[in-house]
Amino acid sequence: MKYNPKEFYRAHLAKDPRFDGKFFVAVKTTKIYCRPICPARKAKLENLQFYIHAVEAEAAGYRPCLRCRPETAPGSAAWVGTSATVRRALRIMENFALTELSINDLAFKLGIGRRWLCKLFVEQLGANPRTILLSKKLNIAKNLLESSTLSISDIAFSSGFQSIRRFNDAFKTRFQKTPSEFKCKPFSDGSLKIQLNYRPPFDWNNLLNFFSNRALIKVELIENGSYQRLIQYGETSGWFKAKLCDGNKIEIEFKLNKNANIIEFVTRLKNIFDLDCDSMSIEATLCEDEKLKPFLKLYSGLRIPGCWDGFELAVRTIIGQKISVKGARTILNRLVATYGEKQSFDNSLSLTHFFPTPKDILEADLAKIGITLSKIASIKCLAQAVVNKSIVLDGTADFADTCRELLAIKGIWPWTVEYIAMRALRNPDSFPETDLELQKKSIHLGLNSEKWKPWRAYAAILLWNIHL
Secondary structure, eight states, X not given: OOOOHHHHHHHHHHTOGGGBTTBEEEETTTTEEEOTTOOSOOOOGGGXXXXXXXXXXXXXXXXXXXXXXXXXXXXXXXXXXXXXXXXXXXXXXXXXXXXXXXXXXXXXXXXXXXXXXXXXXXXXXXXXXXXXXXHHHHHHHHHHHHHOOOOHHHHHHHTTOSOHHHHHHXXXXXXXXXXXXXXXXXXXXXXXXXXXXXXXXXXXXXXXHHHHHHOOTTTEEEETTEEEEEEEETTEEEEEEEEEETTTEEEEEEEXXXXXXXXXXXXXXXXXXXTTOOHHHHHHHHTTSTTTHHHHHHTTTOOOOOOSOHXXXXXHHHHTTTSOHHHHHHHHHHHHHHHSOBOOSOTTOSOOBOOXXXXXXXXXXXXXXXXXXXXXXXXXXXXXXXXXXXXXOSSOSOHHHHHHHHHTSTTOOHHHHHHHHHHTSOOTTOOOTTOHHHHHHHHHHTOOGGGGTTOHHHHHHHHHHOOO
């Protein structure tokens, strides 16, 4: 990416949080790199080097600053500029980080050659796949060392390292300190916590309102400005509670029944709350539409409400077709109460049931919950496809193929697919144009959705919030 060093330097001097994650500042004399919001004394321009990605700075020999922790900054603005292949590769790396995924395995999953994959990564991200995967693992480990009660060995293995020695060596090489020097004092309540960064502005209350209107009684709870729910992934069961905290961060308190893939856990959390969103860039593009501009000022910092599990979101969407949100919620509560597994790992929690898995759905008599035969057939067909892995709803499969497979299921319509793509497959340009409310508001305001690419999903969220 081309950039003007003087422009970056002015943003660096201003410490404007809106630039956090958009670029990184490396000091040539100290060999340390920082976020533009770092409180440290500013060096002269001639002593600085700017990078778009944190891993690019590290590949050049710079160490992360211990004050501003640049490795925890939100995803850089260049994320959207990367190719679909690289974005998919990054998602696969996050979901399979603990399986010793090789570059050959990654290339095979993507259907391309190993050399071409490495070339794409170096061109678009400034580092090879192995460097980026190691960086992700170390970031998670450092965060857990500073904000959890897990032992160092537990953190090493749950962050994707296969031995304590390899973990210690990699950690010391990158941070110039041992893991024990970062280990925090145990929390007095014995809980596990982790903090995740976001780039402001962030309309947290609007996001909570969206979840609150759709929350399932035994699975989710929104209260006192926080969101909590029961979760399952792989063989892991658990619970988390999310709330805003100081420093443009979300604090996650969590409980898991076993040490698990923490990288996947964090990835799913970031998806739910859309933490990689660059609101400033998105709103700048949408503001080019003069008819939309006044509403953006009223709803600054909107996020796409994600989901914990793609299959769960798809079932919710199918049940919600052609009925109200309230009506769908009633039926879904009935589904959870009848066929959801009861949690047994913590009796102190007020939440009691997990959302039914695909296997639970295949064994269930869905006629008992009050939905039509056509919806039953669609949901059963989807569940079978997910079990057979012919449909993968975690964002790691080819996007176009996933959409085609969903549309091939009788009873799943384009609106359903676009909604799933928006909230589960993390496509920022998905737009359910057949949605009656979106059509009504677009006609009333004389809007053209083509002007909003590649951020039409955010425009949809905005329009759903507008009251005419």
